[in-house]
Amino acid sequence: MSGPIPFSKRRYFPAILGLGSCAGAVLLVELLVYVELLNRFIIPPPSDVVAAFPRVILEEHVLSRFMLTAGEALAASVLVTIFGVAGGVLLYQFNLLRLATETWVAAIAAAPLVLMYPLYLVIFGRNATTIVMMGFTAGLAPIILKTLEGLAGTRRVLINVGRSFNLTPSQQFWKILFPAALPTIFVGMRLGLIFALINIVGVEYLINFGGLGQLINELAERFDIAGTYAAICFVIVVSIIVFMLTERLERWLRPAG
Amino acid sequence: MSAVAMPSERDAVPGAAEPILVVDRIVKRFDTPDGTLTAVDDVSLSIKPGEFFGVIGPSGCGKSTLFNVIGGLLDGYDGAVRVGGETVRGPHPAIGMIFQEESTFPWRSVIDNVAFPLEIAGMPKAERYARAGHFVSLVGLNGFERRFPAELSGGMRQRVSMARTLAAEPKIMLMDEPFASLDEQTRLLLGDKVLQIQQELKQTTLLITHNITEAVQLSDRIMVMTYRPGKVKRIVDIDLPRPRTSEIVSSEAFGRYVAQIWNDLREEATRGLLDDESRKLRAGGPS
């Protein structure tokens, strides 16, 4: 991180700008805590958080917890994508089903599903399945709704082009409807995966089981504020990984950008 | 797929008088909140192989409705459409359609757009790219094969749609105001291109337009439609020499045809305008 960056590497410029402003914000917080504009018992100085990293890594087994939470997030992402997209397609194909359930699905999307965790505990037990299923439940509705919206919003004329070329119903779906809906489907996936991740970490925290959520819970109860924030940084890394994977998937499915 | 006909099949009937496309007393009504609207009323046509047939009429007179009926995209009409004597039910493989609205697939590059019907027909990759490349250059888009529609101008996108329909090598081309969104100069030059392609491929073409110059420049015959209900007002033979280019626009005979058709159209267009305005008033101001 030293020496001037030549402008010829402009491809990396946005990334550098992003990281730079992030570092700037961290420095600002450090400064505000230092001049006591921010209470250091609520917001620890970033330098303390950095100093807490080795401790959190060595003593709290953060890496295995990280793997656990990341694994749960990944499992929930795959489940939620498959079932969400399939659900959206179903509602699109069967108008009666759509009329009957669309409002419900929208209502579910707005409900604080995390409060259902006791029910899930009863059904699945106090284990990773409960956590994955909570994430899955929370992320499902936005993906269903956005998939439906994307499919239903396909321009009439594109469908007519397909019909004029005598496409079979399955060709009509895979060659026209699905690619036309993809951008909207990915919006739904981003929303759904955010919901899933929030709920996964939240339930870990609530039932004091498993990965990073539990660690955050424990550290907070020990009033290890710096350690808590260090653990939260690992949650952010999980979400970055999930998002990078969806971006990869999107670029692979949708070269047109 | 039978739409990909061999060239020998296409020009097998030189000068045959048997019509290839017959539209027999088509009536199409729509149910609207204001009652039943007759969009197309008792329209009959008969188009010979290789003929370039123009349909002209004011906005809202039922041209696109007729287009969709002939293309097999609409049903629930009275009358019949026959292609080579066979009554059309649903999209017919001998008919290719170019739509009024922008219809390229934004997720496919130019070459993949044009290769679309060949892909559907199951043609191997190398072959269909070679074939599609030919049609891309036919519409003058060499060098843009790997671009996406979002990177092209409106006129270029319209040419991509045209190449895509041409790639299926339909015997009959239906075009619904393919140049409506273009400026006059581009329109004239693209008109030349269409004529050149049509003569080369000996395709039967039905071109819908509301541009008189374009209709006269391209057509062997022109049907003028009335406004609401959309009836046949007149069918005009255009006796201008072929091959034609856009230069013909400045000839005297051309001017006479334009004047004659404008006469027919003016009345209908005026009725259309008045009708639209009165409806707006009834609906309580402009919508």
Ligand SMILES: Nc1ncnc2c1ncn2[C@@H]1O[C@H](COP(=O)(O)OP(=O)(O)OP(=O)(O)O)[C@@H](O)[C@H]1O
């Ligand atoms: N699906 C539909 N439902 C109800 N009315 C329709 C429908 N499609 C067309 N119409 C009506 O039929 C009439 C003819 O429409 P059409 O699109 O065929 O006109 P057009 O001649 O193609 O006009 P333009 O030149 O503006 O494209 C219009 O009054 C339109 O409102």
Ligand SMILES: [Mg+2]
């Ligand atoms: Mg129209």
